[in-house]
Amino acid sequence: MRIDILTLFQDMFDGFLNSSIIKRARESKKVEINIHNIRDYSVYNNKQVDDTPYGGGAGMVLMCDPIFRAIDDLKKDNSYVIMLTPQGKTFNQECAIELSKMEHIILICGHYEGFDERILSIVDMELSIGDYVLTGGEIAAMAVTDSITRLIDGVINKESYENDSFNDNLLDYPTYTKPRVYRNMEVPEILLSGHHENINKYRQQEKIKNTLKKRPDLLEEKNHEKI
Ligand code: ADE
Numbered sequence: 001m002r003i004d005i006l007t008l009f010q011d012m013f014d015g016f017l018n019s020s021i022i023k024r025a026r027e028s029k030k031v032e033i034n035i036h037n038i039r040d041y042s043v044y045n046n047k048q049v050d051d052t053p054y055g056g057g058a059g060m061v062l063m064c065d066p067i068f069r070a071i072d073d074l075k076k077d078n079s080y081v082i083m084l085t086p087q088g089k090t091f092n093q094e095c096a097i098e099l100s101k102m103e104h105i106i107l108i109c110g111h112y113e114g115f116d117e118r119i120l121s122i123v124d125m126e127l128s129i130g131d132y133v134l135t136g137g138e139i140a141a142m143a144v145t146d147s148i149t150r151l152i153d154g155v156i157n158k159e160s161y162e163n164d165s166f167n168d169n170l171l172d173y174p175t176y177t178k179p180r181v182y183r184n185m186e187v188p189e190i191l192l193s194g195h196h197e198n199i200n201k202y203r204q205q206e207k208i209k210n211t212l213k214k215r216p217d218l219l220e221e222k223n224h225e226k227i
Contacts (some may be wrong), residue, residue: 001102001152002032004074005141006067007109008049010035012138022146025155033145041066041073050111059113067108067119078103081124084137084144085110088126091144093166095127099144100151107144109137163203169218171210173203 005013013035016022025031039047043065050060071081080102089095099105108123120126129140150156165172176187190202211218 001030001100001148002034002104003107003145003148004034004036004105005107005109005145006036006038006070007136007138007141008038008111009109009136009138010037013142016142016146021156022149025149025152028154030152030155031149033149036070036074038062038066038070041069043069053113057113061113062111062115062119064116064118067115068122071106071122074106076104079106080104081106081108081122082144083108083110083115083119083123083126084128084140085115085126086128086131086133088128090131091127091129091140091147093147093164096144096147096151100148105148107137107141109141111136166218169211169221170207171215171218173206173210 007013017026017033017035022031022033026033038049042049044063048063049066050062053059053061075081080099082105084107108119127140127144129143134140151161161167163172176191180187180192188202190198193199208219
């Protein structure tokens with residue numbers, strides 16, 4: 001899997017690319033992540049990438065040309081181009097699973113007050129990470145890249161994501177580690193029993209309880225899907 005990210009703020013990705021699971025996944029060549037500065041694709045004076053909006057209004061608008069040139073340069077037959085914007089489809093685990101099966105993804109980080117609408121003509125999908133507005137698409141691109149990368153075969157232990165929250169529209173079950181008693185709070189007895197079948201049953205029940213308590217909307221969604 002290859003992910004190319006177009007941004008005006010390359011530095012923001014330094015810590016992300018060089019820490020933890022993303023670092024390991026890159027080093028073991030499970031994923032190749034390239035960060036490109038949109039400014040490098042500008043042929044205007046002073047590497048200009050944005051301009052004032054036609055019709056007036058506040059702020060600067062990301063121009064078409066640097067983005068079109070970048071996509072011309074990076075896009076292959078197997079590429080899927082995504083624009084990060086608060087107006088996009090809301091990202092979720094199902095979407096992460098679908099994207100993790102792709103060979104090449106190009107993520108465009110929008111910035112400032114917006115982008116020239118004509119950029120959407122070369123975009124396969126607009127994606128948002130939630131109903132709030134960030135200063136730019138960089139944090140969204142990191143969130144999307146992170147959740148996709150951990151699903152790529154061999155990046156993390158399969159067991160670690162088989163029980164992920166949101167699989168089957170259920171949240172995860174609660175987990176505990178040592179010590180067995182902490183400030184009078186005890187680990188549920190069943191987890192100490194060594195009886196794997198009972199533990200699995202208990203965990204399945206806890207997933208449903210947890211979801212009913214914290215995210216009942218997920219169970220409603222599941223029922224709707226059945227209808
Ligand atoms: N850019 C600004 N806000 C965003 C959001 N919520 N999701 C994706 N990209 C964004």
